[in-house]
Amino acid sequence: xxxxxxxxxxxxxxxxxxxxxxxxxxxxxxxxxxxxxxxxxxxxxxxxxxxxxxxxxxxxxxxxxxxxxxxxxxxxxxxxxxxxxxxxxxxxxxxxxxxxxxxxxxxxxxxxxxxxxxxxxxxxxxxxxxxxxxxxxxxxxxxxxxxxxxxxxxxxxxxxxxxxxxxxxxxxxxxxxxxxxxxxxxxxxxxxxxxxxxxxxxxxxxxxxxxxxxxxxxxxxxxxxxxxxxxxxxxxxxxxxxxxxxxxxxxxxxxxxxxxxxxxxxxxxxxxxxxxxxxxxxxxxxxxxxxxxxxxxxxxxxxxxxxxxxxxxxxxxxxxxxxxxxxxxxxxxxxxxxxxxxxxxxxxxxxxxxxxxxxxxxxxxxxxxxxxxxxxxxxxxxxxxxxxxxxxxxxxxxxxxxxxxxxxxxxxxxxxxxxxxxxxxxxxxxxxxxxxxxxxxxxxxxxxxxxxxxxxxxxxxxxxxxxxxxx
Numbered sequence: 001x002x003x004x005x006x007x008x009x010x011x012x013x014x015x016x017x018x019x020x021x022x023x024x025x026x027x028x029x030x031x032x033x034x035x036x037x038x039x040x041x042x043x044x045x046x047x048x049x050x051x052x053x054x055x056x057x058x059x060x061x062x063x064x065x066x067x068x069x070x071x072x073x074x075x076x077x078x079x080x081x082x083x084x085x086x087x088x089x090x091x092x093x094x095x096x097x098x099x100x101x102x103x104x105x106x107x108x109x110x111x112x113x114x115x116x117x118x119x120x121x122x123x124x125x126x127x128x129x130x131x132x133x134x135x136x137x138x139x140x141x142x143x144x145x146x147x148x149x150x151x152x153x154x155x156x157x158x159x160x161x162x163x164x165x166x167x168x169x170x171x172x173x174x175x176x177x178x179x180x181x182x183x184x185x186x187x188x189x190x191x192x193x194x195x196x197x198x199x200x201x202x203x204x205x206x207x208x209x210x211x212x213x214x215x216x217x218x219x220x221x222x223x224x225x226x227x228x229x230x231x232x233x234x235x236x237x238x239x240x241x242x243x244x245x246x247x248x249x250x251x252x253x254x255x256x257x258x259x260x261x262x263x264x265x266x267x268x269x270x271x272x273x274x275x276x277x278x279x280x281x282x283x284x285x286x287x288x289x290x291x292x293x294x295x296x297x298x299x300x301x302x303x304x305x306x307x308x309x310x311x312x313x314x315x316x317x318x319x320x321x322x323x324x325x326x327x328x329x330x331x332x333x334x335x336x337x338x339x340x341x342x343x344x345x346x347x348x349x350x351x352x353x354x355x356x357x358x359x360x361x362x363x364x365x366x367x368x369x370x371x372x373x374x375x376x377x378x379x380x381x382x383x384x385x386x387x388x389x390x391x392x393x394x395x396x397x398x399x400x401x402x403x404x405x406x407x408x409x410x411x412x413x414x415x416x417x418x419x420x421x422x423x424x425x426x427x428x429x430x431x432x433x434x435x436x437x438x439x440x441x442x443x444x445x446x447x448x449x450x451x452x453x454x455x456x457x458x459x460x461x462x463x464x465x466x467x468x469x470x471x
Contacts, residue, residue: 004042004056007073012055013047014122021117025125026056033058036127039067042115043077043085044123052077052085055123067106067130070222080240081225085124088112092121099131101225107131172256176208180219183251192256196233208254215239219252229259236263276334280324280373287321312388312435315352319345319384323376336376338415339365342405345380349387358400359391365407369415375469378446379417385435386419386462394423394459415449415468420461 004026008019025042033040037060043052054072079086084098094113102108108128115123172189176182182203185193193203198211209216218228224243229236240255291314298310322344326336346361371379387403395401406418439462443451449466 007055012044018117018122029058033060039128041126084110084112088114088124174254176252180207180209181205235260284324291317319380323380334373335370338369361403363405378442382439385439390421394421417464422459
């Protein structure tokens, strides 16, 4: 087993065939690095976190200004510093000439291409070049270099210097030296120090690792750029650490971003989602209990000529229950995948009402169409009624038939549901039935859409069109 395969096996969730595909790219990695005079990497998703990690690398044989002084295999790739890598991985596209910061804090230019196996992105090929010596007219210097220069100037003029730029930043900004002494802090940083109860009145030259002992290992880790999240005094902070230098002197910039509101909002949303799931679960169970009671009633003292009405009611209840079942088990919010819903209801109705197997239902459904629970319930009832009408009225003259179900969206993002059969055509009894009245009322009032019933060359087509409700 090669080194890259060993890394893939221990650090990624890839299958054996996917690992072999990555290994094939890995075999050409050194050649790619030499020909392009760049640093080449393969990044894949970690099996522990959602981050990408470096699984293989190749450095050019000779370079004047090296980007890396040690191996970065197994290191995490941070989206905030290398957005092009994540853009390529998530969207499956090639990204050219995108700037970022590497693991050693250097400004780089990246070209990233997805590695695809069986129509799925399993990794990305990343080519990096050092652009520190590129002369770009009117190019704004990197933020880190600006802050480093400002810090150096502040040291020379003393405490009277006011870094206006950093003071209007909401993040708390610290600059510390190799001895862990605070050499600069902005207003937000001073506020943070007071909030956590720091007793000193003069914070300059205060030992940073004494004030934040939980960050000592994080600050002095080998990584030049790193992020973590920490809870301090019931507040949540995302902390960024950046190693940099000015001449022979090395500094570490530490930025605290308060994400407490975001975390509390996420917690509230999670609680709301859990409560909503519980409601959906109870609704589904109650509907299935009602359906069970109807089935029991149908087995006792119900004349044969009345059985069909009970079946119709049963299917209506089960169609509504299908919505909540899909939301519970296949969705993370209050929405249902309509393609899944249509198939589920279609199979249920065919099983319940079809007495012979020569009537087939076929689907042509646009994927990833989602509707809220309210609209999903309305559409489920309409679809159930149309299918029931097809099976009751369309195939009297034949034992063979087909029902085509199509789902699509138009340029205005309207939902279009088409149900077409090749049966006997529209009958007067079907147009005036209770089910037809239900369809008309729900389409107009609940979906706020339009209903068209057309006679085809052979059979009938029902088209339902409506807008997606945002609320």
